[in-house]
Each structure stands twice: as C-alpha cells, then as structure tokens.
Amino acid sequence: MSTLIPEFRNVGAAETRSPLLLTRKVTKIYPTREGRDVLAVEDISFFLAAGEFVSVVGSSGCGKTTLMKLIAGLFPPSAGEIVYCGQPVKRAQRGMGIVFQTPVLLPWLTVLENALLPIRVLRLNRAEAEARVKDLLALVGLSGFEHTYPFELSGGMQQRAAIIRSLIHEPHLLLMDEPFGALDALSREQLNIELQRIWLTHRKTVFFITHSITEAVFLSDRVLVMSNRPGRIVKELAIPFERPRDFDITTQADFGRYVHEIRQLLGGSKDA
Amino acid sequence: MRDSSCTAARARAALSRLVWPLISAAVALVGWELLINVYPMPSYVLPAPGSVLRALIAGLGESPASRASFIFHLADTLRATILGFVIGSVLGMALAAMMAEFRIVQRVGFPYVVGFQSLPKVAIAPLYVIWFGYQIESKVAMSATLTLFPVLLNSLQGFVSAERERLELMASLDASRWQTFRHIKFPGALPFVFAGLNLGIVYALLGTIVMEFIGAQRGMGVIVTQLQTVSDTAGVFAILLVLAATGYVLIAVVRTAQRRFTFWTSQQGWARE
Numbered sequence: 001m002s003t004l005i006p007e008f009r010n011v012g013a014a015e016t017r018s019p020l021l022l023t024r025k026v027t028k029i030y031p032t033r034e035g036r037d038v039l040a041v042e043d044i045s046f047f048l049a050a051g052e053f054v055s056v057v058g059s060s061g062c063g064k065t066t067l068m069k070l071i072a073g074l075f076p077p078s079a080g081e082i083v084y085c086g087q088p089v090k091r092a093q094r095g096m097g098i099v100f101q102t103p104v105l106l107p108w109l110t111v112l113e114n115a116l117l118p119i120r121v122l123r124l125n126r127a128e129a130e131a132r133v134k135d136l137l138a139l140v141g142l143s144g145f146e147h148t149y150p151f152e153l154s155g156g157m158q159q160r161a162a163i164i165r166s167l168i169h170e171p172h173l174l175l176m177d178e179p180f181g182a183l184d185a186l187s188r189e190q191l192n193i194e195l196q197r198i199w200l201t202h203r204k205t206v207f208f209i210t211h212s213i214t215e216a217v218f219l220s221d222r223v224l225v226m227s228n229r230p231g232r233i234v235k236e237l238a239i240p241f242e243r244p245r246d247f248d249i250t251t252q253a254d255f256g257r258y259v260h261e262i263r264q265l266l267g268g269s270k271d272a
Numbered sequence: 273m274r275d276s277s278c279t280a281a282r283a284r285a286a287l288s289r290l291v292w293p294l295i296s297a298a299v300a301l302v303g304w305e306l307l308i309n310v311y312p313m314p315s316y317v318l319p320a321p322g323s324v325l326r327a328l329i330a331g332l333g334e335s336p337a338s339r340a341s342f343i344f345h346l347a348d349t350l351r352a353t354i355l356g357f358v359i360g361s362v363l364g365m366a367l368a369a370m371m372a373e374f375r376i377v378q379r380v381g382f383p384y385v386v387g388f389q390s391l392p393k394v395a396i397a398p399l400y401v402i403w404f405g406y407q408i409e410s411k412v413a414m415s416a417t418l419t420l421f422p423v424l425l426n427s428l429q430g431f432v433s434a435e436r437e438r439l440e441l442m443a444s445l446d447a448s449r450w451q452t453f454r455h456i457k458f459p460g461a462l463p464f465v466f467a468g469l470n471l472g473i474v475y476a477l478l479g480t481i482v483m484e485f486i487g488a489q490r491g492m493g494v495i496v497t498q499l500q501t502v503s504d505t506a507g508v509f510a511i512l513l514v515l516a517a518t519g520y521v522l523i524a525v526v527r528t529a530q531r532r533f534t535f536w537t538s539q540q541g542w543a544r545e
Contacts, residue, residue, distance in 0.1 A: 069440070072444050073444075074440060074443050074444065091446065092443055092444050092445065092446040093446070094445070094446055096444065098440075098441065098444045100437050100440075100441070102437065104435075104437045104438055104441050106438070106455070106456070106459070106460075107536035107537075108459045108462075108534075108535075108536050117441075117445075117455065118445050120451075120455070121442065121445045121446075121447045121451050121455070122445060122446075149536060151536060169445075
C-alpha cells in the first residue's frame with residue numbers, strides 16, 4: 001500500500017512501539033434468516049499503537065460498527081484474530097470504553113450515577129471515581145450537572161455525559177462509534193475540540209468510527225478508509241498536523257488534500 | 273416557573289374538572305329520587321337515595337368491633353386484597369424474570385400461563401375453599417391468583433424489550449446476567465410492570481370479593497350476600513359505594529407509586545437537541 005502523500009507517512013514510528021490492539025485478517029459473516037450469509041467485513045488487518053487516535057471512515061452500512069463490536073468482544077470473528085494487550089480477544093474486555101452513536105444513558109439515573117455505572121459493574125472504588133467524574137465534567141464544561149437527569153440535557157450534553165461514562169473506569173482503549181453523528185454541526189465541532197482536549201489530557205488510545213471525512217482528518221493520527229460492503233480497509237493515511245488542532249486547519253490546503261483523497265477512495269461526492 | 277398565578281390557574285383547572293362530574297351526580301340523584309316518587313316501586317328493587325345514605329351512615333357509624341360495622345368487614349377485605357396483591361405481584365414479577373432470563377423456563381412455563389389465562393379464574397374459588405378454608409387464606413390466594421397474570425405478562429413484555437444498545441453497553445463491561453437485569457432490564461421494565469400492577473390491584477379486590485361470596489366469614493362480600501338474603505337493597509347499594517371508594521383509593525396509591533418510580537417516562541424526549 002503506497003500513499004499519495006508519502007512525506008507525511010510517520011506510521012513507521014508508531015509500528016516500532018508494541019501495538020495495543022492488532023487484528024489479523026478478521027472476517028465476519030452474518031447468517032440471515034433466509035439462509036443467505038452476509039459478509040460484513042473481510043480481511044481486516046490493522047493495529048493501534050498505545051496512545052494513538054485512529055479513525056475508520058466509510059459510508060453507512062460498510063461494516064464499521066461490526067468492526068467495533070468485534071474489537072469490543074461483543075461477538076467473535078468468523079475468521080482471523082484480534083489481539084488486545086498481547087491476548088486474543090475472546091469476550092468483552094474490561095479495559096475498553098465504548099461510546100455509541102446515541103448517548104445510551106439510563107433515563108432513571110442522574111448524570112453522576114450514569115457515569116458511575118461502569119464502576120458499579122466492575123466493582124471499582126466509588127469515591128475515587130466520583131472525584132474523576134467531577135474532573136471530567138469540568139473538562140467538558142458540565143460542572144454542576146451531576147444531579148440532573150438525562151432528559152434535562154441537550155443531545156450534545158448527553159453525549160458528553162456518555163463520554164465521561166466511557167472514561168470513568170480508566171480504560172486503555174476508547175471505542176467510539178459515530179459518537180457525534182446525531183448532533184447538529186455546531187455541537188459536533190465543539191465536541192470534536194473537546195474530544196481532542198480529553199485525548200490530549202488522558203492520552204487514551206482511541207478507535208473512532210465516523211462517516212464524516214472532515215471529522216476523521218481533524219481528529220486522527222491515522223485514518224483507515226473502508227470500502228463498501230464487504231468492508232475492507234483500502235487505504236491507511238497518516239495525518240501529521242500539529243496538536244492541539246483548531247478548526248481553522250480544516251480550511252487549509254493540506255487538510256483539503258487529505259479530505260479530497262479520502263473522498264476519492266470512498267467513490268465520489270459523499271458528505272465531508 | 274411555578275409562580276402564584278400558575279398555581280391559581282392549576283387550581284381553577286382542577287376545580288373545573290370537578291364541576292361537571294358533581295353536577296351530573298346531583299342531577300342523577302335528584303332524578304332518582306323523583307323517579308321513585310313518580311313511579312313508586314318496592315324499596316327492595318330500587319331504594320331511595322336517602323335510605324342508601326342512611327344505610328351508609330349506619331354501617332360506617334357502628335363500632336368497628338361489631339359485625340354490623342362496615343369497617344369491621346372492610347378491614348378484612350382490605351387486608352386480603354393488599355396481601356394478595358403483594359404476593360401476586362412479587363410472584364408475577366419473579367416468574368416473568370425467570371422466563372425472560374432462562375429460555376427453558378419460558379418454554380416450559382409459558383404454555384401453562386396461556387392456558388391458565390384462558391380459564392375463568394374465579395371458577396377455582398370453590399377449590400380454594402377446600403384447600404384454604406373459610407378464613408382469610410383463601411381470599412388472599414384468590415386475589416394473588418388474579419393479580420399474578422396481568423403482572424406476569426406485562427413484566428415479561430418489559431423484561432424482553434430492553435434496548436439492544438443498553439444491553440451492548442453492559443456486555444462491553446463484561447457485566448453478569450444479574451447485573452444486567454438489575455441495572456438495565458428491571459428499571460427499564462418498570463413502566464410495563466406498573467401497567468400490570470394497575471390491572472393487578474383491580475383484580476386483587478375483585479378476587480377477594482368473589483371469594484367472600486363463595487365462602488368466607490368476614491368481608492364486604494359476606495355482608496353483601498347477607499343483606500341480599502334479607503332484601504336490604506339500600507344496604508347493598510351502600511356497600512357498593514364503599515367498595516367503589518376503596519377501589520378508587522387503591523388505584524390512586526398504585527398510580528402514585530407509578531409516578532414516583534417511573535418519573536422519567538413522562539419526561540423523555542424533553543429538551544433534546
């Protein structure tokens with residue numbers, strides 16, 4: 001695989017570190033009721049180095065979510081292997097946090113109790129976690145909202161609370177499945193900035209799924225471009241911009257070149 | 273934003289909701305009294321509202337230790353109803369949870385539930401007399417039996433309709449079956465459970481009264497049959513009024529609990545972007 005912009009390829013540096021997660025020729029076939037098997041993803045091989053921010057871009061239904069669920073250990077691959085921290089993934093991993101497209105907050109719990117759900121399930125120290133919730137709420141500008149219920153929050157605020165929940169048990173790997181896909185453009189930009197800030201503060205490894213090319217290029221160290229079903233990784237691009245990035249870079253020519261290249265790979269004028 | 277004008281407006285709205293039922297009740301009572309005056313008929317067919325009121329006051333005014341007291345009998349009816357409701361509800365929820373969690377339990381149990389459901393359950397009453405006797409036990413058993421089914425079916429529906437993403441969230445945390453039930457399925461099913469409990473409380477009272485008709489020594493159902501044998505129709509009407517009020521209060525209690533425990537259902541979707 002060669003890239004059009006080879007001077008930006010710094011993947012080699014990441015590869016020398018031991019990968020946090022590795023997939024080898026992962027394939028997932030779904031059986032359907034009519035007996036026809038659907039090939040969701042095929043032959044997926046990539047790695048995530050510790051501390052990296054990697055995005056997967058692809059159009060709807062290309063198997064991005066399937067890939068995320070495979071990594072999360074929610075179901076096994078039909079073929080191939082997923083290795084996390086040197087161990088094959090056989091079931092759900094406690095060292096991962098997930099953010100879904102919708103906030104999936106429990107409406108009967110306050111923001112604080114929602115954020116502490118992983119702590120209760122994993123039976124971790126609650127007092128320490130409560131302090132972390134306070135810090136994280138401050139980081140995303142939700143201080144003072146501990147005791148409000150999800151229905152009292154806007155969509156963007158709900159998704160911020162969901163991000164806090166995904167970080168509360170201090171996972172090594174954060175899986176995000178189009179987390180800002182349901183938000184309006186302005187909230188989305190704001191949350192991109194906030195996510196970058198969280199990432200720079202906590203240095204988690206982030207596996208970020210999106211269908212927004214701009215979002216992927218803006219946030220990522222590397223972007224994996226996925227083809228339509230069956231999903232395959234057709235290209236891997238390293239994004240070298242300095243951090244912290246602000247939204248002004250999205251108007252720069254270099255930025256535009258990455259966006260353009262990815263759009264070409266995805267087959268034309270999809271949304272940016 | 274509950275300023276005084278808002279509170280006053282709400283009070284006016286509540287009052288105006290009460291006005292029409294009160295007017296219609298007054299019209300009905302006057303019409304009833306007139307009907308009896310214009311077309312005289314024996315009081316054992318249709319007693320005058322006045323005599324119903326007198327029977328009501330007499331029944332409620334008796335010493336609660338006396339067998340002529342409505343309170344004496346109502347206490348027993350209430351005790352059986354509430355006990356049966358609690359037992360039937362807990363059993364219904366527990367069975368629903370077992371069926372939702374363990375396929376084998378559902379496979380084995382559900383056909384019996386459906387079969388039992390199509391049986392007119394009050395027909396079991398004579399059997400309960402044989403098994404549990406003429407004391408409170410048989411009444412509790414009947415009211416629990418009638419409560420069980422609506423609670424079971426609604427709860428089961430609730431437990432199996434947990435949102436997929438909530439379950440995936442729990443799965444991603446490697447949560448146990450019990451943790452998933454306790455944190456996701458049970459609280460999420462509460463609106464369904466309460467739909468069952470709302471029906472259940474009505475059936476619980478029904479079950480108790482039916483049992484008191486069939487075989488009991490105390491209870492509102494017992495005095496209804498006693499008053500019937502002496503053709504004291506005014507007394508029967510008075511008891512029906514007491515039972516209607518009792519049912520109303522029981523339903524109100526369950527509704528209040530429902531609002532308290534499912535406060536989030538009425539608010540969902542509010543203030544979304």
